[in-house]
Amino acid sequence: MRGRGLHFHFHLWLALLFALITASFGISVKNQSVRCIAAERRALLDFKKGLIGYDNSLNLLVSWTSKEEECCKWKGVGCDNTTGHVVMLDLRPRITYGIFGGSWTAISGVIGTSLLELKHLSHLDLSLNCFYQIPDFIGSLSDLTYLNLSSNPLTGFIPLQLGNLSRLVYLDLSTDDINQSLISDNLEWLSHLSSLQLLKISCTNFTKATNWLQVIQSHPSLSVIHFGYCDFAEVDPSSLVHFNSSNSLSVLHLIWSSSLHPSTFPLLLNISRNLVELDLHHNQLSSLIPDSFDNMPALERINFELNSLEGGIPKSLGNLCHLKELNLRDNKLSGPLTFAVKNLSGCANDSLEVLKLDFNHFNGSLPSFVPFSSLRELDVGSNQLSGHFEDNFGDFSKLNVLNLDENGFTGPLPDLLRLSSLRELYLRGNRFEGLLPVNIGKLSQLVLLDVSDNSLHDVISEAHLFNLTKLRYLSISFNALSFNLSSNWTPPFQLDFIEMSSCKLGPQFPSWLRNQTNFYHLDISHSNISDNIPYWFWNLPSRLMFLDLSFNQISGRVPNLPLKFDRISLIDLSSNLFHGPIPQFLSKSTTLDLSNNMFNGSLSFLCTNKDSGLSYLDLSNNLLSGGIPDCWIKSRRLTIINLENNNLSGVIPTSLGSVETLQSLRLRNTSLHGEIPQSLKSCTKLKLLDLGENKLTGIIPPWIGERLENLIVLRLRSNKFHGDIPSSLCHQQFLQVLDLSLNNISGTIPSCLNNLTTMAHLGSSAATIEFSYYYNDVYDIEDSTTAFFARTLNGHLLVIWKGVEQEYGKTLGLLRAIDLSCNKLSGEIPREIASLHGLITLNLSRNMLKGSIIKEIGQLKALESLDLSTNNLSGVIPESMSDISFLSVLDLSNNNLSGKIPLSTQLQSFNATCFAGNSRLCGDPLNKCLGDESPKLPNNGGTEIIAESDEELFEPLWFVTGTIAGFLVGFWGVFGSLLISRSWRHKYFQLVNKLGDWIRLTMALETVKLQRRLRLKD
Known part of the structure; x- marks a missing residue:
């Protein structure tokens, strides 16, 4: 979205090199004037016999038959125009692109030795297939100039015989599968490839190749090197003393290495005086940036992104007179940004075009960038900058991208009219206030505008938008902005991305959206719309991926649209007034939230897809009826299911157990009956299970404690469960909320509750209980690239707290609660409960417990609510109870307690009803005990x-x-x-x-x- 970066230049270089190599050998794939050499034809057919898994629908090898004698016409085969010899073999699969990316059917099997018969083979491309070994004999194909085995799951040793390919110009052994690994104990073979100009290797272990940097630095022809996900040995600096820097190397990419030794970093800055491009991103480098860039005066592009580099920017970077791109984003650089920019103000200020310093710790105000006359892109987002955003750029006619996101800038927005070439403006997450400048509508080149999450307050008129003809991305959410547009206004733009959450668009539904026919992302949640949704709105673009209309008062029905959508990432219509049945097309979404509406009818729409892509489903608080369908085997990606507060009936379907990714299952208050199906024991990732307020029967299954080891919340409240509390629940080391109240459970309270590890510790978890799932969305407006994004939601739960039913959300993770009230439990309160030091609420009321209140109860110092009422408890109230200083709810009524209420500020603050029904109990706040007043x-x-x-x-x-x-x-x-x-x-x-x-x-x-x-x- 902010430019294609350094990789664009690298891939452009590869394309040009490939074109030159192909042209230089005069390759012809379908030349009618040449005839295939019979021996080479047989060799190709023998080679095909060793291949498996190819798909004829790709038409790749379907032409390779004994009936077709002219092998030069076969797909993937190229012959020399003059001699007819096979000089090229390209079996790279043809990729079919869809909405979720590319797909292909790879070839696997054995790379057969029959290729040795192709003695004139100069170009071999087997990339994007499923070969596992690099055969040694490839080193005997002496005419090879181009060898591409990339994107194969290659393992084992790189054969030393590759060193025999003295004519090789291009070698690509890279892969995208970081779980695979090649090994090279010695890079001596590379030094023999005297013609090699481009080398790409990834996922390779070089930890025993101590000479790797020597070989690279002394190679006579290497011009482009790309190492990715490789492990390297530490380099002895003295071993490089006798080697001059390379004269040929111009591009070095050494990325995503977890073992690059810090001492190697400065050595790489002396590798070649002709180096033009240096990319060391994501290498866990944690030192200062060496001040030795004078050794590489030709540098144009530097990328040190995603490391842990500290300190500031060295002055020698400012002396690079050809420097065009400097990417230092996502490090730990610090200090005033003014000083950092000053160090770049050598001759680099005339050449620098792209400067990325975002996601660091720079502070202070925004310095002047007026001396940087060639600057096209400036990114200083996500730092600690503050102050006003003033005239820091002067008359910058070249600036295309300006990113000041996520800082602490204050004050009004300046007039940006002089930035006439601005295409992307990011101001999200600051404290800008005042009006949105009307002149922003005159930035005719603007493609992206993001001023969300500020304190702007203004009425948006047509003047703000009238000349933004190229605008495609608009985000103004979380400001006090409202719209005053005429009902017949036609926007001058076609937006791809619309985000206006928490702006005032209503009360009428915004009619100008009718003219937006190409968006993939629309968020107009919390926008004060209280209108019937117009039917024209449902003519949604087929590329739609994100739709959020939540928290309005939009009414009407959702029509059953044609199934023109392959997949919609997110649909959120929650907290509105929609009614009617749920249409089938909504099941095409990955995230579906229809909660807090008036939808009715059945859940049958969930069964319409053969393979559902749902990962999040919330239909709670509607008027849905009928049973829960038994088709969840189609929804194997689901993470969250919430169907609570509907008019459902029937049993919990067995197929829910097939959703092994499930983290949260909420079926509260849905009139379900029957037993908990045993199949749910397969849902081992469950964190929250709420089946409360139903009519479920049977015993509490012991496998809940044995198999659901990740449970944080277990709520089975208000059902018809009977039998004992299974001791296996004590295995739940993460359990924070246990609510089994209002059932028919009997037996004793398990004495092993002290094994509930999380409840035994104070402050042992985060404030929230989070559930994560993935959805895909477009992240690059330049090429509409799709990617998967993680979305994290806070769990929420209804809890009886201080006698009132309350919903916990963002603070649910802080709650530690046990509620076993309103059952038929007998026996004594186990002393082990005193070990649960983090417990905040304990409710054992309305049971048949006997014995005394455990004297160690004062150890529960975090306790805020304690209810032991309506039992058969006897004896005195322990003195230790006066140590519970946070207690705000207490009920010990209707027991057989006796003696004097211990003296403490806390206990005497409760009224008498908290102790009523204990005839032999005395002391404040009840009647005074006998003997309290001594005679005179x-x-x-x-x-x-x-x-x-x-x-x-x-x-x-x-x-x-x-x-x-x-x-x-x-x-x-x-x-x-x-x-x-x-x-x-x-x-x-x-x-x-x-x-x-x-x-x-x-x-x-x-x-x-x-x-x-x-x-x-x-």
């Missing part, structure tokens, strides 16, 4: 003396009084001595400081005790 006894003189408890009350007063008196006497005694001796003064003042600190602490503690006793006395 007469003395011999008829006067009253204070009881022992009152004497204890005044005990601290004497202590405080004595302490003060002692302090005063001691102080003045010492003070007199201090007047006499200067050295004593220093020592005594140190002692007095320490003594004073001790006294203040003691007085504070005794004062607190005194206040507490006075309060109890009253």
